Amino acid sequence: MVTLPEQLAPIAREKQIENIFFKKHLRNFSSKQVDEITHQLYHTYSKQIDCTACGNCCKQLEPGLMEEESGKFAELLNLPLAEFITDFTATDGTSRYLKTKPCIFLNADCTCKIYTQRPQACAGYPHLDSKDIKYKKSIWDNYTLCPIVFNVLEELKKELGFTYGK
Ligand code: SF4
Numbered sequence: 071m072v073t074l075p076e077q078l079a080p081i082a083r084e085k086q087i088e089n090i091f092f093k094k095h096l097r098n099f100s101s102k103q104v105d106e107i108t109h110q111l112y113h114t115y116s117k118q119i120d121c122t123a124c125g126n127c128c129k130q131l132e133p134g135l136m137e138e139e140s141g142k143f144a145e146l147l148n149l150p151l152a153e154f155i156t157d158f159t160a161t162d163g164t165s166r167y168l169k170t171k172p173c174i175f176l177n178a179d180c181t182c183k184i185y186t187q188r189p190q191a192c193a194g195y196p197h198l199d200s201k202d203i204k205y206k207k208s209i210w211d212n213y214t215l216c217p218i219v220f221n222v223l224e225e226l227k228k229e230l231g232f233t234y235g236k
């Protein structure tokens with residue numbers, strides 16, 4: 071099992087072509103079938119992998135913010151809202167997100183300073199319990215970043231009888 075981010079990147083890169091074939095293989099299964107197995111695997115691996123030994127998502131991603139979340143986080147940092155928005159967020163024109171990398175709320179031990187109040191986008195990450203997984207491009211973006219996603223998708227290949235180069 072791959073559990074550390076530094077183990078993940080080279081292995082994930084090697085599997086680029088294999089994954090193209092696996093995405094084709096997924097067409098043989100209904101969205102419901104894929105979701106059911108993925109949700110089960112997520113349950114298993116999220117218990118086995120220690121996020122505080124990783125922190126990759128908090129170091130590399132820019133979590134989206136709901137409209138009301140900027141005000142809440144400005145208050146937590148004891149900053150005027152305008153200052154928080156300018157210094158710590160950016161927008162792509164439609165959504166606002168936390169722009170600092172690593173995240174301003176990440177502790178040195180990879181825990182979150184505001185864990186119980188973290189953005190919804192963080193609480194839902196890596197989104198493996200969502201519906202219609204097989205159609206979600208973001209799952210594959212996370213495959214190279216998140217050991218939980220990597221292990222779940224590798225195990226999903228086995229569960230769905232996928233073989234490559236054997
Ligand atoms: S708010 Fe917390 S959980 Fe979200 S990216 Fe920052 S440190 Fe990570």
Ligand code: SF4
Pocket residue numbers: 119120121122124125126127128195196215216217218219
């Ligand atoms: S959710 Fe994934 S990327 Fe984020 S800390 Fe946990 S294992 Fe690492």
